[in-house]
Amino acid sequence: MRLSEVVEIIGGTVVCGENPEEQQVDKAxxxxxxxxxxxxxxxxxxLITGLNHLQTLRTAEMAEISHIVIVRNKKPSKEFLxxxxxxxxxxxxxxxxxxSVSGALYKNGLEPVY
Amino acid sequence: xxLKFEIIGDDFSQAGQASSQVKKVLKQLNIAPHLVRxxxxxxYEAEVNIVAHAYRGTMHVEIDSSKVYLRFxxxxxxxxxxxxxxxxGYSTASEAVRQMGFGAGMGLPNIKKxxxxxxxxxxxxxxxxxxxxxxxK
Numbered sequence: 001m002r003l004s005e006v007v008e009i010i011g012g013t014v015v016c017g018e019n020p021e022e023q024q025v026d027k028a029x030x031x032x033x034x035x036x037x038x039x040x041x042x043x044x045x046x047l048i049t050g051l052n053h054l055q056t057l058r059t060a061e062m063a064e065i066s067h068i069v070i071v072r073n074k075k076p077s078k079e080f081l082x083x084x085x086x087x088x089x090x091x092x093x094x095x096x097x098x099x100s101v102s103g104a105l106y107k108n109g110l111e112p113v114y
Numbered sequence: 115x116x117l118k119f120e121i122i123g124d125d126f127s128q129a130g131q132a133s134s135q136v137k138k139v140l141k142q143l144n145i146a147p148h149l150v151r152x153x154x155x156x157x158y159e160a161e162v163n164i165v166a167h168a169y170r171g172t173m174h175v176e177i178d179s180s181k182v183y184l185r186f187x188x189x190x191x192x193x194x195x196x197x198x199x200x201x202x203g204y205s206t207a208s209e210a211v212r213q214m215g216f217g218a219g220m221g222l223p224n225i226k227k228x229x230x231x232x233x234x235x236x237x238x239x240x241x242x243x244x245x246x247x248x249x250x251k
Contacts, residue, residue, distance in 0.1 A: 034215030038155050038224055042148065055162075055214050058130030062137065062158040064151055079127075 001025055001110045003067060003090060006046060009108050010094050010101045012069060016081050017090030025067050029113045030102040034059040040113055048101055052076045057083050066090060071098045115139075117175040121164045123190065126214055129165040132173050133158040143177065145250060153182050153248050156228040159221045160186045160244050166211040167191065168241065184246040192238040199234075200226070 003020035006012070014020055029040060030048040037047060037059050046067045047060055052074040060068055066089050070076060073095040076084070084091050094101050106112065117139070119132035137154040145153075157173070164171040168190030176183040193199045200222050207217025226232050231247040 032215055033218055035218045035220040035224070037215075038159060039220065039227075042151055049215075051215050053126070053214060055126060055129060055216070058134065058158065059215070061134060062130070062151075062154040064147075 001105075001108070003046075003092075005108070006067075006069070006105065006110070007092055009104050010069065010092070010096060012092040012094045012101075015076070015091050015093055016084040017067075017088075020090065023067065023090060025110070027111045027113045028102070028105055030098050032098070037063050037065070043113070045113060046105075046110070048098060048105075050074055050098055052080060054080060054083060056080075057087060057089065060089065061087050068092070069094055069101060071096060071101050115143075115175075115177045117177075119173045119175075121161055121168075121171045121173060121186075121188070123165060123167075123169040123171070123188075126165060129162055130158055133161045136173075136175055139175075140177070140182065145182070149182075149248060149250060152228045153184075153246075156225045156246050156248070157184055159225045159228075160184065160246065162216055163221050163244075164188045164190070166207055166216060171241075180250055182248045182250065184244075186244040186246075187241065188243075189241045192240055192242055193234070193236040194238050196234050196236060 003023040025046040026044045028046040048069045050072045069092045140150045168188035171188030174185040202223045203219040205217050205219035211217040229246045233245040236242040
């Protein structure tokens with residue numbers, strides 16, 4: 001699924017990253033437990049989470065995840081956005097819940113990691 | 115190539131910086147992407163463990179053509195029962211650590227999964243040494 005479709009489906013706002021229409025994710029994983037993210041196999045994964053601290057980015061970086069949706073209207077800090085930019089990540093914000101965002105993307109065909 | 119990093123306990127604003135730097139070095143050395151990812155995950159778990167549990171620590175990195183060797187040495191409370199700590203789901207992490215999305219008792223098992231050799235030595239009241247080796251061939 002193109003990232004621009006993700007943004008449209010969830011009514012999200014891109015606050016970091018460029019050209020979402022040129023970027024693709026194959027699967028999604030929703031969690032607030034970063035330890036779970038570190039157990040995933042590699043792939044073009046969209047991470048959906050309510051955690052907006054720096055460890056979310058560091059975890060994503062280690063797991064080779066470049067696209068993150070932050071749910072529940074959580075606002076990332078300036079430091080968060082600066083680090084995301086340095087690591088060339090795309091950050092999408094949503095006012096909706098983890099369940100709502102996950103459900104909408106699932107319904108529209110974005111596969112789960114498992 | 116040898117590298118050394120200082121890790122500060124309880125400072126989650128910096129947690130992962132050392133791992134991030136080493137990961138970039140591994141990429142620059144053209145190590146296979148699946149190995150870079152495996153090493154990065156194990157390394158980051160170990161770095162977060164020091165931040166979460168110890169007062170301070172160091173990460174030594176030795177890279178040669180056959181392997182990447184990481185040694186984490188910390189000053190901290192130590193681990194009284196390493197077999198128990200290796201069990202998935204066992205954790206002594208604080209509520210603050212759990213709010214960061216860690217402390218679910220998955221770190222050490224995940225380090226084992228993402229390493230070829232893992233050695234843990236610990237002395238209660240002094241600290242812990244974790245050695246992680248990944249073979250490149």
